[in-house]
Amino acid sequence: MTETTWQSLANCATTDPDIFLPVKGESAAPAKRICAACDVRQQCLAYALENREQGVWGGTTTSERAGLVNTELAEARKLRDNNWTTKDIAHRFDKSERTIRRWLERSEAA
Numbered sequence: 058m059t060e061t062t063w064q065s066l067a068n069c070a071t072t073d074p075d076i077f078l079p080v081k082g083e084s085a086a087p088a089k090r091i092c093a094a095c096d097v098r099q100q101c102l103a104y105a106l107e108n109r110e111q112g113v114w115g116g117t118t119t120s121e122r123a124g125l126v127n128t129e130l131a132e133a134r135k136l137r138d139n140n141w142t143t144k145d146i147a148h149r150f151d152k153s154e155r156t157i158r159r160w161l162e163r164s165e166a167a
């Protein structure tokens with residue numbers, strides 16, 4: 058499914074976009090309820106993780122995605138340290154090799 062295709066199937070396409078960018082003190086729950094019934098939630102989440110989007114995407118907030126990334130990053134580093142190839146790590150996380158290389162480069166810079 059291409060990026061354009063999944064976005065055209067998004068439940069949020071016809072809703073108020075402001076609820077997907079809650080400001081401090083506002084709840085993300087209304088946006089998350091819409092995401093919960095969205096057929097392209099996985100594609101949306103993957104896109105947000107890849108592009109470091111802000112707000113609610115794929116049923117997660119920015120900080121929840123940061124937690125996911127940190128957990129996956131730690132696991133990817135562990136696999137690399139155990140001599141897994143980038144290709145095998147990419148397969149493990151269902152990501153592109155390019156994404157894994159960027160993750161690992163980012164973690165080296167941190």
Ligand code: SF4
Pocket residue numbers: 067068069070077091092093095096097098099101102113114115116
């Ligand atoms: S998961 Fe949520 S933010 Fe993503 S496309 Fe669906 S409704 Fe929109």
